[in-house]
Amino acid sequence: MDIAALIEDNDECVFLDFKREEYHDSNKPEMIKDVLAFANAGYTHERYIIIGIKKDHEGLTVNPVEQPQDSAAIQQYIHENITPELSVSYISYSYQGQNIMVLVISDTNEQPYYPKKQLNRGNGPFLRPNEFWIRKGSRNVAGIREDLEKVYARRYAQTTLEGKIDLTFKNGRQSIELPILETLELPSEQHKAEIIKNLNHRQHIYENHGRIYIEKYGHYSPDEDGDSYEAMDINTLKERLANVERNYHDENHYHIFEEHGVKLQLTIANNGKEHLKDAMIEMVFPVTTGFYITDRVPLTTYQLSVATGIDYQAGYPKVKVQYEQIRVSHQIGEIRHKVPTEVFTKPLRLAALEVMRGADLKVQATIYAANLPNPQSFELTISFK
Template sequence: MTIQEIILHEAESTTVDFKATAYKPASNPEFIKDVLAMANAQVPGDRYLIVGVKHNPDNTREILGVPPADQLDDANYHKAILENIEPEIPFTYSYVEVEGKQVGVFRIHSVDDPPYMMRKDSAILKIGHSVIRKGTSTFNLRRADIDRMFAQRQAADPFAGKIDVQLVIDGQKATSTHTCSEAIFPSEVARQKILSILNEKREKRQRYQEMLEKRNSTNPILQGLYQQLQLPEGLDLSSMGRIGQLGPSRYEDLTIEELEKNLLNVKSTYREHDLYAKFEEQAHKLNFILFNDSEQYVEDCSLTVRLPNDAGVSIATKIIDRPETKSAYSTPTARFLQIRYASVQQNAGEYLIRDSIKSLKHGVKNYAFQEPLRVFVPQQASGRQLRFHLTLTAKNLRKPVNKEVVLTIR
């Protein structure tokens, strides 16, 4: 049956309701109530709210149409529903010409996630309130209605309510964790060592200069020798040394000029060492366990995790290999095993993490990631909550599974 045939011949019912005038404004409480009732109606197929048609008890009707001044944009109505009802109700609003007049048609479709409820107070319905259309009347939703809705959903979708998620931190199930240690990174250790040796060498140079100037200020031969002077080595403060193409060498063996150059480049020189220390030694190892309590596998899964990040958290985009010390006598080490790490992207204000899972077996623990995420939580995040929004899609899931997991930082 076409929409024109419904308008001209169909009587009011559970799936069809006629309104003589348009809903104005779009946030009209009656409009919100009517859409809510239609969405919860326990009937298959599409439902229609038709405006600009006066329907009489004897099933006759008068085509009034919607005047141009009352023809609101589809977006206005969508905004009103999104702001007032949860979960989202799919619908379209369009105009059809009937007897030379424009009739407004709300088509409510694909409403397979009841019960739909108020997400905030309105003039006639309060938060958490819900109504349902039965025949041509609207009733408050009852417990029996809700039980029937869930029974129908589970019968139609074997995975409805059967997928759950738990957070794993450093190999243990957890809902909270501590911040990460902010020990001095290798580049800072090197910087402090270079400065210490530089100060030692500069002091020695100054002492030699003062001694020569005092004792040999008139001796040109000794002055020439001073210009060629190689200063003795500084104290051996640690075994840490400069990294070069031919392997490590002691900072104590370098000249003041070479040390100053190394000091300028210390961050870039030790970048990989810093990353390894941050993400492989200090960061938390984070994963999710996906539970499938249905009676069959969930096949060919894709998992997307979004983390709004306003707490300064860092997530590694790859596994950081332990930095290898290059030597003139070393040979490259072959890597035969490539460990798969989830795709991690940092966008404006959030992390986006994606990975695929061959299947979720039922009755067992399924880890989301082959290799846990490396998550560095700084001291400034203490007292905050990290909210992970997970979306699971699969070949045999009727609709995506959406979950939120909250991690409290102590």
């Protein structure tokens, strides 16, 4: 998985943790505990401890790792202290032009994993042989008998989901034909035309009937006369004209994507014999001239200005443009078997211009899940008519 996307699109969870700085001699046993917890988690793909990143409700901060510890030494320390042997790697990664480190834990097929020997921290024991730690959500916790039973059940159960997951558009196929945007008159263009009409009229009166202009428009006040272009003086109209694109940016966005664009939805069919757990989708669209996906639910200026208590963006997919690709990801959650499930809580908003007419767009989509041994990949096709 792309590390930048991993950082930006996910919070700490069952497969991801952020550390502000490297583990050092005084807290290396903490690294063993973290690795153990991730290795025992109920998740089937790679797990990541990303070092040099702080991420919380206040945002994301990069704390670069200037002189990282030797990768081989980190791997050796883990191998010496965890049983059975665990596959790990310790790699550097350039994020926002700064070096961070990524500890990758993979091939966790021999659960449960335990400390190989006692590890001390300070003046006392920190980890003891056969202690069982497990990652649950964003926390490392001491496992209980029920957790251990689930580990063995996962280890010896034969999966019923491999090759049983299907992804389609709502039409039931992996291809779909979508309309392009016909010629649209944007709200900003409508207001621009109205402003110019009134400005020309006002300038004509000013140049030919100065007294009438002063009597009628010389005392314009927004508080008293409102936002009617018919009441505005020349200076106000010129100011409105200069700022019309900015003033109606939200309305343009709403007009394109919400009123005239496409609301794209997909469906997952789980044809296995168990629920798909903690499912996530990642879609990759090529960056293409004339094709656009909005990264938020479009709102009008009025909706943005009024405090309704409604989170309009909740449930909308995450959209990022990276490396000539538009990456769309969404946490789906549990998918029941034999019940078709819509992928997005709120459909993805997209729009295509005339230049896309007759074009085919290939989209790569991947489904991840806690109990899906291998991510399931699909190629979808969008045609524009």
